Amino acid sequence: MRPKHLYPWNFLALEDTLSNYETAKAVILPIPYESTVSYGAGTRNGPQAIIAASRQVETYDQEFGAAPCNMGIATLGELEQVASGPDAMMKQIEEAAAGILADGKFLMTLGGEHSISPPLVRAHKALYPNLSVLQFDAHTDLRPEYQGSKYSHACAMSRIWETCGFVGVGVRNFCGSENENRALLEGRLIQAVDFHKNVDIVPNILSLLADDVYITFDLDGLDPSVIPAVGTPEPGGLFWDETMDLIRKVSRQRRIVGADVVELAPIPGMTYPDFAAARLAYKIMTYALWK
Numbered sequence: 569m570r571p572k573h574l575y576p577w578n579f580l581a582l583e584d585t586l587s588n589y590e591t592a593k594a595v596i597l598p599i600p601y602e603s604t605v606s607y608g609a610g611t612r613n614g615p616q617a618i619i620a621a622s623r624q625v626e627t628y629d630q631e632f633g634a635a636p637c638n639m640g641i642a643t644l645g646e647l648e649q650v651a652s653g654p655d656a657m658m659k660q661i662e663e664a665a666a667g668i669l670a671d672g673k674f675l676m677t678l679g680g681e682h683s684i685s686p687p688l689v690r691a692h693k694a695l696y697p698n699l700s701v702l703q704f705d706a707h708t709d710l711r712p713e714y715q716g717s718k719y720s721h722a723c724a725m726s727r728i729w730e731t732c733g734f735v736g737v738g739v740r741n742f743c744g745s746e747n748e749n750r751a752l753l754e755g756r757l758i759q760a761v762d763f764h765k766n767v768d769i770v771p772n773i774l775s776l777l778a779d780d781v782y783i784t785f786d787l788d789g790l791d792p793s794v795i796p797a798v799g800t801p802e803p804g805g806l807f808w809d810e811t812m813d814l815i816r817k818v819s820r821q822r823r824i825v826g827a828d829v830v831e832l833a834p835i836p837g838m839t840y841p842d843f844a845a846a847r848l849a850y851k852i853m854t855y856a857l858w859k
């Protein structure tokens with residue numbers, strides 16, 4: 569009898585039958601891209617830390633009374649970093665995502681810094697014309713450009729807004745840009761403090777979302793007590809249960825068609841933020857695909 573090899577090195581440590589690309593419904597794409605980070609560095613280590621932690625995550629989900637990993641989740645190798653600059657890197661990300669979507673897969677991308685999200689959204693928009701973006705973030709990321717680059721993580725949502733509409737939740741740090749003022753006027757920015765205080769705000773969020781929703785989850789949207797391992801931990805953030813409640817409601821009233829979890833900067837010796845990020849990625853895939 570052949571020895572059984574436990575705990576394969578992939579998201580959730582799934583056995584071959586569940587992690588096979590051909591049959592998997594969902595695909596994990598690790599993009600350890602970091603080039604424009606402004607304060608605490610280390611997002612290049614995010615994807616591997618999330619995958620490592622995911623191997624300890626319980627695959628059974630009590631809310632659903634099942635193991636949603638039975639949908640099949642394939643983990644791809646890390647996307648290669650293009651040396652010729654951010655423009656080429658963004659094109660590479662968009663092409664990689666488009667290829668996976670063309671195979672009929674649900675794409676969960678692990679970052680890396682937030683600048684990887686605009687090309688991911690463009691790839692989804694090409695397939696889902698009626699797309700909007702639900703952003704979780706401490707920052708608006710609505711600068712037109714930052715430090716001379718339009719590819720900076722600090723302008724990720726300005727790039728995404730060129731593709732489709734969005735609503736940002738958990739915001740508590742503003743930059744005063746024109747884009748930001750326009751987004752505020754249109755009610756697109758839900759501050760963490762308002763989200764905490766006002767349970768009736770969820771319909772407002774839903775009203776800004778089209779039928780198909782892409783979730784871009786900057787982990788600094790969560791409170792630092794949940795995820796301290798980010799470049800700029802801002803106090804007063806979102807908590808776990810209320811965040812799950814919102815994603816659950818979105819999954820019931822809209823169709824979640826893709827997602828990314830970005831900006832984890834692992835702290836050596838501290839595993840709980842990595843674990844929370846892994847749980848989050850699994851839960852988003854579950855809400856999106858397990859009906």
Ligand SMILES: [Mn+2]
Pocket residue numbers: 682705706707709721724786
């Ligand atoms: Mn961000």
